[in-house]
Amino acid sequence: MATDSWALAVDEQEAAAESLSNLNLKEEKIKPDANGAVVKTNANAEKTDEEEKVKSFEELRLKPQLLQGVYAMGFNRPSKIQENALPLMLAEPPQNLIAQSQSGTGKTAAFVLAMLSQVEPANRYPQLMQLKELNVERGQKISEHIVIGTPGTVLDWCSKLKFIDPKKIKVFVLDEADVMIATQGHQDQSIRIQRMLPRNCQMLLFSATFEDSVWKFAQKVVPDPNIIKLKREEETLDTIKQYYVLCNNRDEKFQALCNLYGAITIAQAMIFCHTRKTASWLAAELSKEGHQVALLSGEMVVEQRAAVIERFREGKEKVLVTTNVCARGIDVEQVSVVINFDLPVDKDGNPDNETYLHRIGRTGRFGKRGLAVNMVDSKHSMNILNRIQEHFMERGQKISEHIVIGTPGTVLDWCSKLKFIDPKKIKVFVLDEADVMIATQGHQDQSIRIQRMLPRNCQMLLFSATFEDSVWKFAQKVVPDPNIIKLKREEETLDTIKQYYVLCNNRDEKFQALCNLYGAITIAQAMIFCHTRKTASWLAAELSKEGHQVALLSGEMVVEQRAAVIERFREGKEKVLVTTNVCARGIDVEQVSVVINFDLPVDKDGNPDNETYLHRIGRTGRFGKRGLAVNMVDSKHSMNILNRIQEHFNKKIERLDTDDLDEIEKIAN
Structure with a gap:
């Protein structure tokens, strides 16, 4: 052990998932046979599936401001839906698209990038339109570039109130189409809006599920589409571990929930109930036990729901008890656990597979790993669960690592x-x-x-x-x-690593020195360490502006995000990793031949952090290979820090002139 x-290495949510085997949980692990979207293109599309995929945001030729924004938001590479959909959405001329994608897979970022790419900022009128299952306030002239609203509201703005000229709309997005057509009137309203739009308006439709009714609707509103569709077994998101707990009645379900609660509060959890009455009862019972629980149900008005969700999103409550009102369209990144206190059924008592998919999709988002637990309290609910398993074609297996x-x-x-x-x-x-x-x-x-x-x-x-x-x-x-x-003290700095420093006057000069070094750095792979997340984000964005392919890794990312970034770096898909001390220890990437301390490591009192320095430069010169460490010095204070590091390790660190390209090439070889 x-x-x-x-x-x-293993976050505590993973621990919770594994420990559940002691609580009568059976695993229903999803293991798709194939792990890629099925992409069909229309007759006019000449590119093949593989040619249309992109592996980095730089390949998309986005505007510099958009590319900078992408990296500032923590995206390092396109997700599966993004790598398939973005080349189609950003094509010239823009192409129409029908795509199946779960929420949490990056599809919102995909169509937002497509929308923003077509905005003309000088034109102060709506140019982009998104229909979604939400309400938007009305009452004043609209001069924003993007309009988001329910079909009924947007239809009124276009036809009755004349707030929007539909002939000026460039991009029309229908998100969560499966929800849209399930709401009375929304399908017809959406079709009426679509008929008002110009012929050259780009039409984008997204849906988590694709039953026949959704497909018929999509064909009416999206002419000549490119289509991205998942296989049935891929629909349940393979990032989510699924279990069930066998109980005899509601009280036993509640007791099982209390037993699980210690694990649930590691991150955040959503608990789904079939009725408002059950949700209210459950929230009250949990409150009696001293737990801090938020309640969200259908009788609340929009403002009340928004306030509850905002508090939950801020982490003020760790658990949200809700009905199906939260099964779709609610993105809370920290949710790592979903519990179906009641399994979802339709009005006839049959399994509601779409709602099940949307519920568990509140976790395992943005490529993270999630946990879903289903409470089973009768033969009927066991039958419901079995039919859900059959629908998604999954079978469980025991874990015994x-x-x-x-x-x-x-x-x-x-x-x-x-x-x-x-x-x-x-x-x-x-x-x-x-x-x-x-x-x-x-x-x-x-x-x-x-x-x-x-x-x-x-x-x-x-x-x-x-x-x-x-x-x-x-x-x-x-x-x-x-x-x-x-080891002896002087041996601790690893004699396979050449160490240098570069003398600068400020941050801009450090960045320029880094750009001068970059040609040598990309000979293999490099890690650049910054003192703060803010500096790391700024540096990654600046390097991206210069056209470099850079990955960013910092402390606010969850385990799964970090693992994905590290895996891409390990595979050589990015040559440079900009990071904070989160990567100073325990990360082994054999190809790293250069480490740069953009900021020298100091402790909370501003003194040299010799241990962290050793761990940082130890990311290179590994497995007996030779490595290079370069330290950026931009003040008398940082020069003093470096001198004290040299004294501690009894190691002289030579100065490097980054304007001398011959010298750079010499030390890099």
């Missing part, structure tokens, strides 16, 4: 509270990066408690990049009778 001190990786707190819970692991059966216990472990509140004590549960013959292995007194004391507590391998 290994405890990975870099808490990204041999190796467990997690943070100390998670592993301790698995061993003691949840009994998911029998510590007496553990043969090898690994504590990696012990210097990081003891710097994290609680991890030291938790690690010691785990170690005491293990059998005497369990092998104990502890690794640390640095060995301060605190690390040594900790090591003695958890590793009895050890063999010790310890």
Whole structure:
């Protein structure tokens, strides 16, 4: 068993998912046979499916402001729907599109990019129109470029009130078409709006599901479309682990929910009920237990719903109890768990597969991993669940991994509270990066408690990049009778790494020096470290403006986002990774030959952080290869920091002139 001190290895939501096996949960894992969208093009489209895909936003030739905005929002590469749809939507002339895509897969960003690409800012009138299942305030002349509203509202603006000239609309988006046609009147209203639009208006239609009724509607409003459609088995989002809990009645469901609640509050959760009455009862019962729970149901007016959702989005409540009013169109990035307290059924009591898909789609969003738990309390509800499984063609399988990786707190819970692991059966216990472990509140004590549960013959292995007194004391507590391998101080900086510094006067000069270095850096791969997320975002955006392909990784990203960025970098799809200290430890990318400290590492008091410096430059020169580390110095203070780092490691760091291209090429080879 290994405890990975870099808490990204397995986040606690993953722990919650795995621990559920102790609570009578059966897994219904989705494993699509093929993992790509099915793309059909119309007769006029000459490109093949593979030719139409893009692997980076730079390939789309977006306006510089849009490209900068994409990276500032944390997008590093196109999602599956984006890589298929964007080339079609941004083509010249623009092409019509019908696409099947779950919410949370990046489809909103896709059509927003398409819309913004066609805006002419000088024209102060609506040019782009999106219809969606929501309400928009009215009452004044509209001069915005983009109009979003329900079909009824937009139809009034176009025909009765004359707020909008439909002949000037360039892009028309119908989002969540499956919801649209289920609402009385919306289908006819949408068709009437479409008939008012000019012939050259681009038509885009998105739907999470594609039943016959949706397809017939799509054909009426989108002429000559390109089509992106998922296979049935791909519809349930393979990023979501699905389980069910077997109960006998409502009280047992509530008790099971209380047992799960400790895991749920790791991130945020949404609990779906069939009726408002059940939702109100459940919220009240949870409140009696001392939990902070928000309630959202259909009788609330729009403003009330918006206020509840906003509080939930801000994290002021961890759990939202709701009805189907929240099954669609609500994006809360932090939701990692969805619970179907009642399984979704239609008015005839049959499985509502579309609603099930939309409900569980509130988690596993934006490429993250999610967890869905279904409460089953009767033969009827078990039958409903079985039919849902059959609809999506999935079958479960038992999990029995041999190796467990997690943070100390998670592993301790698995061993003691949840009994998911029998510590007496553990043969090898690994504590990696012990210097990081003891710097994290609680991890030291938790690690010691785990170690005491293990059998005497369990092998104990502890690794640390640095060995301060605190690390040594900790090591003695958890590793009895050890063999010790310890480096001398001067050996700690890894003699396979050449270290230099560049003298600058300010941030702009540091950026210019970086641009001068970039030609040499891209010989292999590079990691650039910044002190703050703000600087990292700025730097990634500036490099993108210069036409470079750069990935951004920072602390506000969740585990799954970070993993996706690192995987692309590891595969060489981006040559440079701009990051903060979140990547200083535990990331092994063999091809990294250059590390740049855009900002030198300092602790909270502004003193040199020697350990972090060592970990940062240790991202290169790995596996016996030679590496290069370049430090940007832009003030007397940062020069003093660098001097103290040199003294600590007894290592002279040479100055590098970035205007001398011959010198750069020499050190890079």
